[in-house]
Amino acid sequence: MLTSQTEKSFLTEDFLLHSGYAKILYHDYAKHLPIIDYHNHLPPAEIASNRKFENISKIWLAGDHYKWRAMRTLGVSENFITGQASDPEKFEKWAYTVPFTMRNPLYHWTHMELSRYFGVQGLLTSKNASEIYFQTSEMLQDQSFRARNLLESMNVEVVCSTDDPADDLSHHETYFNNPGKVELYPAFRPDKSFAIENPMTYASYLEKLGKAANLEIKSYDDLLGALGNRISYFHARGCRLSDHGLEHMCYSKDSNLSPEGIFSKVIGGTAPSTEEVIFFKHQVLKFLCQSYHKNGWSQQFHLGALRNTNSRMLATLGPDTGFDSIGDFDQATALAAFLNDLDSTNQLAQTVIYNLNPRDNEVFATMIGNYNDGSVKGKIQFGSGWWYLDQKDGMEKQINTLSNMGLISCFIGMLTDSRSFLSFPRHEYFRRILCNLFGQDVENGELPWDEKWLGKLISDICYFNAKNYFDFSNQNYTFK
Incomplete structure (x- = not known):
């Protein structure tokens, strides 16, 4: 322990816990549970090499x-x-x-x-x-x-990385052959496969994807074939989860457009119109989501980020350097239409939707109830506070909104969404905030003090709901 203490820390053992009930719920039911981090951006290479x-x-x-x-x-x-x-x-x-x-x-x-x-x-x-x-x-x-030991020190049980379809998953294979105590799984992030806004960049990506799939991508059907190939490749290597980062859900039924025509136009070097972009992305996403359902995967949609707003700094530093913000996109209509399209043919996989704009909390919390069909507990999830919302106020609002408009008892809890091996105390942060809200309700006489039942709900939200929802322990896969 370091001895430098110029100022006394505010981090007491009861940090953020403002009632006796909250303290019991946290210390007896939440604190020691393992962590299932089902979405983060940790580099698999650093886990595999134990950096x-x-x-x-x-x-x-x-x-x-x-x-x-x-x-x-x-x-x-x-x-x-x-x-x-x-x-x-x-x-x-x-x-x-x-x-x-x-x-x-x-x-x-x-x-x-x-x-x-x-x-x-x-x-x-x-x-x-x-x-x-x-x-x-x-x-x-x-x-x-070292990297693996840092994860183990925080009682991390599962880590799901974020991987492009063209990735060879070699670092996952290295870890598979020399595993640590933490389970490491890939997650499929195919955003580049339908990012047709820039024809030159898209053509370069298709070449990379084609090499990974051992298929020259010359047509729209070739694209779907390559993606199907990579889904099978990922599945054989333990992947059961996808993720997508979109400004808003893409949905279009324009009968005057065809995905093949748009694909040919883009490959020919012509930038597509806004309508063509939305139509094409919808078609590819629908194919992907149908494939996820067929393979028994879950899918995540992170919606609402306005990215790369500072062109000067983008040119200097590149993306993901701190120049993204909350977008004010309309979300409800297209999201409902997209989910309904899949549900109408019973091809809607387990789905987690995350909003970045807090104005959409109620939209997303009520949206999930439209497609829960009794087949799976919490089949459609309103995801935890994301990015700018994964702070105390954002978490409390997400928890309260889901409590008011859905069942917080079915919630699959927190994730880090981080690139840092030192970010896992965010799970502790979430758990303290969650326990404090339940404890405050008991303190106010708004919930009964049924310790065992409330303790079970807290334990489920912090760990067991995610464990059962993703069922990582029941996977059978190999890298051979």
């Missing part, structure tokens, strides 16, 4: 655009964010930034992560930055702080 991180900046600051946005807002030069400054200098600038993040979730996450992984009990500031940097970096050289 050793050179220092705290490498594992904590590199790739974390949440922190980058805060530093830019404070006026920190890009040189100390993604630039050529040394790792100690970058950490010192982050330490300088942290006290200014009060009331942003970064303040909570930062201190939870330092505490849970490294035993840091004080508050990170410029005063103790150097000491904490060198002590944590020294700890990271120990075997117990």
